[in-house]
Amino acid sequence: MPGGRHELGQNFLVDRAVIDRVVELAAATGGPLLELGAGGGALTHPLARLGRPLTAVEIDPHRAAELRRRLGRRADVVTADALAWRHPHTPHAVVSNVPFHITTAMLRGLLAAPGWTDAVLLTQWEVARRRTGVGGSSLLTAQWAPWFAFRLERRVPARAFRPIPSVDAGLFTVHRRTEPLVPWGERRAYQAYVAAVFRGRGRGLAQVLARAPRPLPDARRLLAARGLPADALPGRLAPEDWAALWAAVRRR
Template identity: 55%
Template sequence: MSRNRSVRTPVSRPASPPGRATAGAHELGQNLLVDREVVDRVVDLVPDADRPLVEWAAGRGALTLPLARLGRPVEAVEIDPRSTARLARVVPANVTVTRADILRHAPPSDPYDLVCNVPFHLTTPVLRRLFTLPDWQRAVLVTQWEVARKRAAVGGATLLTAQWWPWFAPRLDRRVPAAAFRPRPSVDAGILLLDRRAEPLLPVARRRDYQRFAAAVFNGPGRGLHEILVRQGLSRADVRRWAREHRVAPGALPRDLDARAWVVAFTVASRGR
């Protein structure tokens, strides 16, 4: 195998915005992982599969080098030119370093797994982009603690989680203390797992209609889910039957539903249209 330590830089767009070409990791909003136990846990959560790995926001390689030891092809994506230059000097042959904006990066067109220590200020854009990419199978993400909890529907689901639940299964792994990073952030982080469902709860062709329905329910008027769903086209008899089947309390709110309850409510509402 030939060694591949070159840095690939997209030519269609500057790798960093004007004025940020020499910015360091902290200036780019990144808190670097320095806790070996956390790094080992992230690597352990990567599935044992024969497919490439993509690491977004690779920074200075705290995760890159342990991921490389899995023996799989790794693409490490980082916007900071100093970090990419350093990585290119130290990575083994199975790692390609790409200097790019993770919100514009073009990942492989075949199945792969993704790892990212998410820059906290980019959490929502990263998640929204990730959900629209077609080929990744598992994403292991380090995000702000409250974001990790919300996306895993711990204590209640958010609209973003509900809108993508039929196609992706989120899970909260653990809390990561702020002391695990340098510079130290003001809040703790969490490890969030996202798995693409092998059998989606809805066909992709129905995604747009389902997501409109979820948004209408989350934002719809009414005192409690029963009234909201009636206003979305379900009969009162259908709502009572649905609530019994999914153990939805009379005073429940949209954030209290699980993935299957959402899908069945949407299916019943669609039949009435």
């Protein structure tokens, strides 16, 4: 199977076991399927066999044309940039072997997009770990966790791709919460607060929270009530912890 184009940051998936697992995870979701970055169709063809409406987005016009020829009416193949794709507001599930060089931009755009309920994603291993909170969550994950649940599926070795990248990948899922931990209308204010805490000064969260733009003088007590030490770091907080802190900020 030919590999992806270097100039497009493409590393095509060739490991059959990994492909089968991605498709299995996608099959467990509901609604139409949207594949971002279809490439050579390693995922597109088995996804089409699920018998659900499928839209495959591919930036390379030659590969898109080949996919269109081979899939016929089994999928709607669109030649477009996945970063610029406008998601429908109706429920759908997303599948993507995310090009490594646009991982952060892709994730930011996806999390802000409407409609989709579930996503099955392949990214660099370290990104997958941080997004799912393994070893501590990232700022981006903490900012979006009230509305999305992230779950790590498995590590994927670099040899599962062609060309072989310099790092391993990670397979993880994202599920839009049916009951958000924070109202959607408060998203911008909440995310600004989380960013201020992550970047704040202090020896642990108790000090940081007390000095934040919207300070919590009783931060030590609030943390203790959540079972957290005063010197905990922001990346160690669970989504429910952030929601509780935000509720305390709003009460003030």
